[in-house]
Amino acid sequence: xxxxxxxxxxxxxxxxxxxxxxxxxxxxxxxxxxxxxxxxxxxxxxxxxxxxxxxxxxxxxxxxxxxxxxxxxxxxxxxxxxxxxxxxxxxxxxxxxxxxxxxxxxxxxxxxxxxxxxxxxxxxxxxxxxxxxxxxxxxxxxxxxxxxxxxxxxxxxxxxxxxxxxxxxxxxxxxxxxxxxxxxxxxxxxxxxxxxxxxxxxxxxxxxxxxxxxxxxxxxxxxxxxxxxxxxxxxxxxxxxxxxxxxxxxxxxxxxxxxxxxxxxxxxxxxxxxxxxxxxxxxxxxxxxxxxxxxxxxx
Numbered sequence: 001x002x003x004x005x006x007x008x009x010x011x012x013x014x015x016x017x018x019x020x021x022x023x024x025x026x027x028x029x030x031x032x033x034x035x036x037x038x039x040x041x042x043x044x045x046x047x048x049x050x051x052x053x054x055x056x057x058x059x060x061x062x063x064x065x066x067x068x069x070x071x072x073x074x075x076x077x078x079x080x081x082x083x084x085x086x087x088x089x090x091x092x093x094x095x096x097x098x099x100x101x102x103x104x105x106x107x108x109x110x111x112x113x114x115x116x117x118x119x120x121x122x123x124x125x126x127x128x129x130x131x132x133x134x135x136x137x138x139x140x141x142x143x144x145x146x147x148x149x150x151x152x153x154x155x156x157x158x159x160x161x162x163x164x165x166x167x168x169x170x171x172x173x174x175x176x177x178x179x180x181x182x183x184x185x186x187x188x189x190x191x192x193x194x195x196x197x198x199x200x201x202x203x204x205x206x207x208x209x210x211x212x213x214x215x216x217x218x219x220x221x222x223x224x225x226x227x228x229x230x231x232x233x234x235x236x237x238x239x240x241x242x243x244x245x246x247x248x249x250x251x252x253x254x255x256x257x258x259x260x261x262x263x264x265x266x267x268x269x270x271x272x273x274x275x276x277x278x279x280x281x282x283x284x285x286x287x288x289x290x291x292x293x294x295x296x297x298x299x
Contacts, residue, residue: 004035005035005036005038005039005042006039006068006071007025007072008021008025008027008031008032008035008036008039009035009036009039009047009061009064009065009068010065010068010069010072011024011025011032012032012036012048012055013047013048013057013061013064013065013068014065016054016055016056016057017055018032018033018036018055036048043060043064045058045060046058046060046061047060047061047064048061073294073297076290076293076294076297077294079290090119090120091119091120091121091282091283091284092120092121092122092123092142092284093120093121093122093123093142093143093282093284093285093288094122094123094125094140094141094142094143095122095123095124095125095141095142095143095144095145095288096124096125096126096127096132096135096136096140096141096143096144096145097124097125097126097132097144097145097146098126098127098128098129098132098145098146098147098198098199099126099127099128099198099226099227100147100199100200100227100244100246100247101145101146101147101271102124102126103126103227103228103247104227104244104246104247105145105161105246105271106124106145106292109291109292109295110122110124112291112295113288113291113292116291117284117287117291120284120287122284125140125141128194128195128197128198128199128225129146129147129148129150129197129198129199129202130150130197130198131197132144132145132146132274133146133150133152133155133274136155136274136275136276137154137155137276142275142281142282142284142285143273143274143275143281143282143285143288143289144273144274144275145160145271145272145273145274146199146271146272146274147163147198147199147200147202147203147269147270147271147272148199148202148203148206148269148270148272149270149272150202153277154276154277155274155275155276155277156274156275156276156277156278157272157273157274158272158273158274158275158289159270159272159273160270160271160272160273160292160293160296161270161271161296162268162269162270162271163244163245163246163268163269163270163271164244164245164266164267164268164269165200165203165204165207165242165243165244165245165267165268165269166242166243166244166245166248166259166260166267167186167240167241167242167259167260167261167262168231168234168240168241168242168243168248168251168257168258168259168260169234169238169239169240169241169257169258169260170234170235170236170237170238170256170257170258171255171256171257171258173238179258179259179260179261180260180261180262180263181260181261181262181263182262182263183211183213183262183263183264183265186240186262186265187213187217187218187219188219189219189239189240190219190220190221190238190239190240191218191219191220191221191239191240191241191242192220192221192222192223192224192230192233192234192237192239192240192241193220193222193223193224193230193241193242194223194224194225194226194227194230194242195223195224195225196223199269200227200242200244201223203267203269204242204267207265207267211265221239222239227243227244227247230243231243231247231248231251231257234257235251235256235257240260242267245259273289273292
């Protein structure tokens, strides 16, 4: 049922890079080129404009990308429905998730998954991203969900959803009286951040580094072990923290915290499923991945 040429095109189109598509699909770059050219010949249309080492989508390529997204979403739904007829709906799934995901993203997914697959016994281990990866490598969990990526050839990453970190402070803070600051101004404020080993701190550190700023040069007054700890700290302190926008609904609605826009500093990240590279996910894990991705694609 899988049209691999279309899958290769979609990866190249989303990344605007044949090299990144090759890495994502675990094939060579010449293979990516071959599949794209084959698809272009079959359609009688150019899908990419090539300028040196850069590629952009042609108008036809943009249309194909739009429809391929819809086709892959429909395929996931179809396979999920058909699997009901041919696969057992029982089993065990040992899931691990970093704390932000476990607290603010996964609970509704777990509830809906349990209603559809009541025969699958599911357990959830929670920790920071480093701890979840370690649990997977030790065989303590079957499937993990973490923030960002680490370089480890034993880990295979499967994209789940995107997220954004926002700079947040007490809504009544005397620290600043405006809703937008510069990055230079930010470096002078006291900061409270997540602990070492957390995916949030890793992404934040990388974002600062891309702007030429080292974490050690910042005024970090405290490292805390959870998002909830940071939120509670900020409610009674004139500091700035970085928190997932998915974790701020209650505080923003209640006006206890507010988001501070940092000019030209946007911190986006990806939540990824992780499995052991070279081995297929268990039946229950594969079901969960398809179910969770399909659920969020509907939104």
